[in-house]
Amino acid sequence: MTDWSAVIDATWPAAERREVGSWVIRTGKGGGNRASAATATGPVTAADVTQGAQAMQDLGQEVVFMCRDGEDALDLLLADAGYIIRDATLIRACPVADLTRDPVPPVTAFTVWPPLAAQRDIWAKGQIGPERLAVMDRAGGPKTTIFGRIDDRPAGTLFVAVHGETAMLHALEVVPEHRRKGLAQHLTRAAARWAQRQGATRFSLLVTATNAGANALYAGLGLSQVGSYHYRVLPKEQP
Structure with a gap:
């Protein structure tokens, strides 16, 4: 367990x-x-x-x-x-392999560490400031960010790290004008592909119970509730 x-x-x-x-x-x-x-x-x-x-x-x-x-x-x-x-x-999780079956569109998601200035700007707009970026720096195991582009513009970012055989996604942020275009799904799948390369077998994330949109997205990707x-x-x- x-x-x-x-x-x-x-x-x-x-x-x-x-x-x-x-x-x-x-x-x-x-x-x-x-x-x-x-x-x-x-x-x-x-x-x-x-x-x-x-x-x-x-x-x-x-x-x-x-x-x-x-x-x-x-x-x-x-x-x-x-x-x-x-x-x-809610804690949601699924086997990493369940998220890596479908491809991520080309030139959509990029593995980047340390995060670029464009990613920091996206996080800042979502109220994720230097203190939370410092948390990412502190993480000691395998870790990275995924940088997303839509319509040839910087549009989203997330942080993902691995502990043992479990990867956990944090701080997913998509620029408001680029939401509802599938980018969050693509970034999540890209994070799972990176996690799989690190040897992770389980992919997880945390989402507030009241965030109906995010819960629908993650349930649709096959991430089921495993705790709270x-x-x-x-x-x-x-x-």
């Missing part, structure tokens, strides 16, 4: 991670929830929640806990403490 937490940690790593009591505490440095959320190492109590929250506050970070499949007791404990759900997320998680955070104070 795939350890999805390990895959996420390896392919979208925190700047630092350490154990504090019953938690793994991550230093995210602006890398988003995936790189900064605390995860439990076992059963936790209300006192443990307080300790974990304090550890994140000491880092100057928002207090964010991740609740994974099977952590119903933790989820209930956090709910009782006033933490609300943020970003229910969500975050819990304190409500923001109203002005």
